[in-house]
Structure formats: structure tokens, C-alpha cells
Amino acid sequence: MTTVRPIRKHGARWGARAAMAVAGASLTGLAVLVPAQADPLWPGGPDVPGVPALVPPGSAGVPGLPQLTVPLAPTEQPSVFPANGEVVGGKRAVDVFFREPITDRAAAESTVSVTPSMSVAGHFNWVDDSHLQWVPDDFWPRNTAVTVQATGSGTAFKISDAFEAVADAGSHVFSVKIGGDVVREMPTALGKPGHESPNGTFKVLAKEADVVMDSSTYGVPIDAPEGYRVDVKWATRLTWDGIYVHAAPWSVDDQGNANVSHGCINLSTANAKWYFDNVRNGDAVTIVNA
Numbered sequence: 001m002t003t004v005r006p007i008r009k010h011g012a013r014w015g016a017r018a019a020m021a022v023a024g025a026s027l028t029g030l031a032v033l034v035p036a037q038a039d040p041l042w043p044g045g046p047d048v049p050g051v052p053a054l055v056p057p058g059s060a061g062v063p064g065l066p067q068l069t070v071p072l073a074p075t076e077q078p079s080v081f082p083a084n085g086e087v088v089g090g091k092r093a094v095d096v097f098f099r100e101p102i103t104d105r106a107a108a109e110s111t112v113s114v115t116p117s118m119s120v121a122g123h124f125n126w127v128d129d130s131h132l133q134w135v136p137d138d139f140w141p142r143n144t145a146v147t148v149q150a151t152g153s154g155t156a157f158k159i160s161d162a163f164e165a166v167a168d169a170g171s172h173v174f175s176v177k178i179g180g181d182v183v184r185e186m187p188t189a190l191g192k193p194g195h196e197s198p199n200g201t202f203k204v205l206a207k208e209a210d211v212v213m214d215s216s217t218y219g220v221p222i223d224a225p226e227g228y229r230v231d232v233k234w235a236t237r238l239t240w241d242g243i244y245v246h247a248a249p250w251s252v253d254d255q256g257n258a259n260v261s262h263g264c265i266n267l268s269t270a271n272a273k274w275y276f277d278n279v280r281n282g283d284a285v286t287i288v289n290a
Contacts, residue, residue, distance in 0.1 A: 078096050078151060079096070085157065088140075090159060090181045090183040091140070093136075094114055097131055097132075099130070101129035111151045112124075117144055121136070143158070143160075143161045144158070159179060160178060161179075162179050163279060164284045165177070165245075165275070169196075172187060172190075174267060184274065186275075188265055189261055190266070190287070191261050199287050201284055201286040203281075204279055205240065208236075210232070211232050211235045228262070233246070238265075245272065248266035248267065
């Protein structure tokens with residue numbers, strides 16, 4: 001006698017059970033992955049002879065198919081700052097505030113994408129269990145546009161184009177700000193007694209990678225005690241009568257300690273080149289305490 005077995009209808013059962021599994025998934029503060037379920041919840045498992053498991057043991061999901069996720073509701077999405085459209089300084093961090101304390105920090109970091117319009121290296125920093133930052137290793141270049149995405153939340157902000165320097169003859173420090181944030185401080189030497197640098201704010205007039213400075217152009221012979229003729233690198237002109245920010249390798253030992261120039265702002269070669277490369281005509285330099 002032949003026994004006829006009914007054909008098993010797997011398709012409908014799979015769809016219904018998958019829906020039930022998704023509905024029962026709990027949120028963790030991030031996107032939720034539906035876990036592989038133990039047989040025989042998933043039809044087509046090893047309980048059916050000759051049919052491979054839909055979700056093989058130890059697998060993160062069905063091979064070749066995307067992971068099934070449950071998006072966070074708006075009330076559960078993290079808050080991201082700076083605010084959309086905000087203009088910020090050159091040292092501003094990206095702040096991500098999660099709704100609940102995070103236990104898997106690496107997983108949380110993987111949900112945050114920071115995309116600047118210029119190449120900028122940075123790193124994650126946890127302020128506490130729910131406050132994550134992405135911090136530029138050095139500074140944001142002026143005028144950089146930054147886009148941030150974090151599990152359904154996002155923002156787009158811009159770095160200020162304001163690039164200002166202050167040369168302090170009292171502290172012997174040349175500091176540079178982008179949008180009000182100090183992004184670099186450099187030892188400097190300004191004008192010595194009798195050749196003091198002029199106090200005030202000046203606009204960059206020109207940039208000259210190589211210039212010959214000659215005291216005879218303002219009436220002091222080069223063979224006089226205060227005379228000179230020297231080839232200068234990375235010179236940024238502040239006044240037409242000869243005040244520059246420039247490389248002065250001969251005064252590096254005095255930079256940060258004493259004022260020894262004939263009125264110019266002396267920097268090391270590396271610092272003068274950094275300033276030369278980043279400053280633009282029209283940017284402000286303020287000299288104080290001279």
C-alpha cells in the first residue's frame with residue numbers, strides 16, 4: 001500500500017514567522033539586527049532532509065542577502081552637533097549624544113560617518129557612556145564643509161573662513177586662530193629696542209616665497225653696525241615699508257624668549273612655511289605689547 005504524504009507549504013510559514021521575529025526584536029540604541037533563530041522556527045532548516053538551512057549555524061544572516069534591520073524611531077535617534085548650517089571654529093569637535101548609555105562602543109562608532117570636503121585626520125573620543133565625539137587630530141582647514149551621519153540623524157556645518165594671527169611681543173608667541181579657535185601657537189621674536197615692531201592690526205598685502213631684505217633700502221648701509229642684506233624664505237608682507245612675518249633660522253634660539261629683529265616677526269623655517277601656506281592676502285595680523 002502506498003502512503004501519500006501532503007506537500008509542506010514553507011513559503012507562508014516563513015513569511016509569517018519572519019514578521020513575528022522582527023516584531024519581537026528589541027532596540028539597543030543602534031540599528032537592530034534580527035538574530036539567526038534556532039530550528040525549527042525557520043522552515044527549510046536541517047529538519048527537512050536534503051534541504052540546506054536558510055541560516056546556517058554560526059552565520060550572521062542569509063548568504064548573499066542584506067541584513068534585516070529595524071530603524072530607530074526619531075525619539076531614539078542620537079542628537080548630532082554642530083547644528084545644521086552652523087559656522088564653527090577650526091578646533092570644533094563633532095558631538096553625538098545617544099539616548100541611552102552605550103555598552104558596545106566600537107559598534108556605536110561604526111554608525112557615525114564624518115565626511116569633510118578636505119582631507120582631515122581625526123579620532124573618536126568618549127566623554128561618557130552616551131556622549132561620543134569625533135575630534136580632528138590637528139584642526140579643520142578654513143572653509144571646510146563637513147557632513148555627519150549617525151543612525152538616522154545628520155548635520156552639515158562649515159568651518160569659518162576667518163584666519164587671524166596675533167603676535168605678542170611680551171609673551172613672544174605668534175598664535176593663529178580659525179573662527180576664533182586657536183589652531184597653532186609658535187615661538188616668535190619681534191623688534192628689539194630701538195627697532196620695535198608697530199602695534200596694531202595689519203592686513204596681509206603679499207606673499208613672497210623668497211625675498212632679499214636690504215637695510216640700505218631704508219637708509220642704513222649694509223656694512224653699518226645695524227646693516228644687513230639677507231635672503232629670506234616664506235615672507236608674508238604686512239606693510240609696504242618692510243614689516244614681514246618670515247623665516248629667521250638665525251634667531252631660533254631667541255624665538256619665544258627675546259625680541260631681536262629689526263621690526264619683523266621672526267619664526268622658524270617650518271612655522272613660517274606653515275603660516276605662508278595657510279594665510280591669504282587680506283587676512284589679519286595684530287601686533288601687541290611691542
